[in-house]
Amino acid sequence: MSEERKHYRQLYVQVEPGEVFAFIPGNIIEIFVKKGQKVKTGDPLLSLHAMKMDNNICANTDGTVASINVKIGQAVSKNDVLIKIKPDSQQ
Numbered sequence: 001m002s003e004e005r006k007h008y009r010q011l012y013v014q015v016e017p018g019e020v021f022a023f024i025p026g027n028i029i030e031i032f033v034k035k036g037q038k039v040k041t042g043d044p045l046l047s048l049h050a051m052k053m054d055n056n057i058c059a060n061t062d063g064t065v066a067s068i069n070v071k072i073g074q075a076v077s078k079n080d081v082l083i084k085i086k087p088d089s090q091q
Helices: none
Strands: 019-021 026-031 044-050 053-058 063-068 081-087
Touching: 044 081
Parallel strands: none
Antiparallel strands: 019 081, 026 044, 044 053, 063 081
């Protein structure tokens, strides 16, 4: 009997390039970047406290921070767009 996977988990929302979203509900405890700041893939952008853990959310592309949609102490839901990055390829 084959144990090949036939179904794969998918995102609930379509994510545009440069959109950084919450992967879990939680609270924003720190923001490490400012609007207009250059970032590289993997740079920490903010810290999300969820399930008794602090999770650093990192940049998913090289580019410039276009907008920060959250504030420190704000509660966020899963899939909320936290930060938008304008990718270098679009500049």
